[in-house]
Amino acid sequence: MPNLTGQDEREEISHAIPYPTIRRMPAYHRYLKGLQSDGLAMVSCTRIAESLDLEPIQVRKDLAMTGTVGRPRIGYPVDALIGAIETVLGWDRWSEAFLVGAGNLGSAILGYRAFKAIGLNIVAAFDIDPRRVGKMIHDVPVLAMEKLANLARRMKIRIGVITVPAEAAEDAAKALVRGGIEAIWNFSPLALTGLHVGKDVIIENVSLASSLAVLIRRLGQTKAAQP
Amino acid sequence: MPNLTGQDEREEISHAIPYPTIRRMPAYHRYLKGLQSDGLAMVSCTRIAESLDLEPIQVRKDLAMTGTVGRPRIGYPVDALIGAIETVLGWDRWSEAFLVGAGNLGSAILGYRAFKAIGLNIVAAFDIDPRRVGKMIHDVPVLAMEKLANLARRMKIRIGVITVPAEAAEDAAKALVRGGIEAIWNFSPLALTGLHVGKDVIIENVSLASSLAVLIRRLGQTKAAQP
DSSP: OOOOSOOOOOOOOOOOOHHHHHHHHHHHHHHHHHHHHHOOOOOOHHHHHHHHHOOOOHHHHHHTTTTTOOOOTEEEEEEEEEEHHHHHTTTTOOOEEEEOOOHHHHHHHHTTTTTHHEEEEEEEESSOOOOTTOOEEEEEEEEEEGHHHHHOOOOOOEEEESSOHHHHHHHHHHHHHHHTOOOOEESSOOOOOHHHHHHEEEEEEHHHHHHHHHHHHHHHHHHHHHH | BBBBSSOOOOOOOOSSSOOOHHHHHHHHHHHHHHHHHTTOOEEEEHHHHHHTTTTTHHHHHHTTTTTTOOBOOOOOOHHHHHHHHHHHHTTTOOOEEEEEESSSHHHHHHHHHHHHHHEEEEEEEESSSSTTTTTTEEEEEEEGGGGGHHHHHHOOOEEEOOOOOHHHHHHHHHHHHTOOOOOOESSSSSSSOOOHHHHOOOEEEEOOHHHHHHHHHHHHHHHHHHH
16 A cells, blocks of 8 residues: 555546556566466466455456456466556556666666566666766666757657656756656655646656655554554 | 555554655655755745645645644744654654665665665665675675574564565565564565565565556556547
8 A cells, every 4th residue: 555655546537447456467467477487377366366465356356457357266367367467557568768867776776677577668877977977787878968858859758767866856857858758757755746847747756755654653553552 | 646555545543643644744844844944934834735736735634643733824833843744754763674685776775875864774784695795785784694583683673674576575574574573665576465474564565566557557548648
């Protein structure tokens, strides 16, 4: 349940798959890939639910959204279900992205090979620090911020990843939007809103502070409950 | 709204501050600190709501949970509100933590100075790779996994941060729990559940894959809506 921005769940577009379902899809995918490599062809809803600590009814509803139907006493075909989830998540094709902020966090994200498996291909990084410009980080070139907008438009990049400190986040977001970027994945501690970049830009704020706040709060409650 | 695990919101302990409110608190804090450094003494609910793109009624409810009350036509006292939020979030004291996995992501998190400002102090890192053991990363020592459990018990560490690959996450979690750790902040792609570590352990899964899945899905819907 960690809701990393603290905003309420978005209104969903009618007939679209609900976002909570989308959020659970990567866990289903990971689990099914494990079964696949163990050579399993079919899996029951109950088994998936138990392994992922979810309710069976929830699993059945979620998986129905992919168009793959389980059969009573037989279950779901593992290969077909993996393919259906990859289609739903867009993992069957890569989305190219630019990253702004080639510091510690940016470097870690550039080196996080797992992103390529889940559809994100960061093709260039940008930084205001001239000492970083010109370097390669995990095979991705670091370029000067001035080049961002032109290059983004030329390459038709639609996704921007922000890994700068809070005080630089708004400028980074605006630079991305000037380049025609339509969606921002924001790792900076500043929660970006439509006020910063316009209402049309899709924003996913990954607020680590919110996640940590809940963890520490829950820990405090445990302590209080066990004097 | 990004809910990074895709599970349903936890049941709240009665009389506790709701988790969605806790998740919004870091954003209020960041905004108020900005006002404070601009020398502002009072701020209205409406202004906070506008700046953070929230509903005023939501802001009023959230801030009431801190025990600080706004006065009509005058607003909230900025300094007092900051202090009240820090108390609610436990940011007025540090929680010491151990980190498992001193690779790219682990190093980035060790170098992320912002965590210290929000109550987390990572005092040691652990890794199975002997080439990493013995090093210092951002002034934090990297130690051998075998030392974790004993040291955690001796230092009464309660929080563990996991930054290992998916296939190593369960082992890392179990090692932390053997050391008496009560809460796990999990950055690995494997969503940990009570099945891995026991129902008593508090788990916050930061599922970047879920967050990215929603971003890419929303982008796809925009494209579909604008043929």
